Amino acid sequence: MQNLYLALVHHPIKNKRGDTVTTSVTNLDIHDIARSCKTFGVKKYFIVTPLKAQHDLVKKILGHWEDDKNGVYNPDRQNALSIATLVDSVEDALASIEEKEGKKPLLAVTGANFESFHGTTNDLKDLMGSNDRPCLLLFGTGWGLHQSVLEKSDFMLDPILGADESGYNHLSVRSAVAIYLDRYTQK
Template identity: 65%
Template sequence: MKNDIYLGLVHHPITNKMGEVVTTSVTNLDIHDISRSCRTFGIRNYFLVTPLKPQHDLVNKILGHWEEDKAAAYNPDRQDALSVARLVDSVEMGIERIKEIHGVEPLVTVTGANFKTCTGREKDLLSKASVDKRPIFLLFGTGWGLHARVLERAEFALEPIFGASEDGYNHLSVRSAVAIYLDRLARASETMK
């Protein structure tokens, strides 16, 4: 993709099923699988967003394991994929890191399966970022979705992914949603060339 895109998997602030603000746990699968999708689709960095020190320790242990000579020799593709992963305490810290690189705040973009209104589709997002000459910070929630504080900070909301289930079931894993959105962005980018 020709745009500079960064991805954030937000673990705080997140909403639980009762609407309360919570911090969700980082999972090994999300670290590995989302890193692989990000690396495949040319995402600059994948930010794991959590303020919890024990979660930082876990992420650093996982990332560190694949940097060791033995693990890297066993599976160099895994080490390559994980090279895009970064750990930050907050969405704001991710924004600041991107701003340090580009000299401008990123276009904060949110996703959610339960959005009633959205700003547009992937092509609209890429066009806006291109016109504004800004990188994109694409945020995904865990738990029951991004908290209102994150949603209010966003400038763009992508249309939800809708399934084809006749009974309306629509509950993808975040790993699947990331892969679908990144594929859509890549296809939209191709049509804009």
């Protein structure tokens, strides 16, 4: 797999009225997305929130599995969570990747309600290969990534569309991550 990084963004996010908000971190998202990231070879999973109370929660969850006693009980969970890290902002995640890779990463975004987009996961892999750059793939919470994040993106992945005739399209972020990563690793 190419140098793919992933971030679950809790700020800046839109609420259903389009206001800028910060959403809550959930225990399930931390665990399940880390497991998908580890399974599909993502180099680092960033949890993005600027709130101190949320930092305390994430550190407590990650710290629990770093403990030797808990790691022995469930080494697979400890292994998956070893790639999770907490940052204040998308910019902090980008800076961390650039410092590690020595190259500015591409910023790719996802969203269920995009009206325009650039292409598929294969198109993203081609773009990464042609530029020889790592990529940070962003997933939003709430009602999606705020426009200020979308405007900074280099690539917008097409939404996941289901088979429901009504057009219903409201996957959990955990499900969306797993689907996109599975598509990304296919030939």
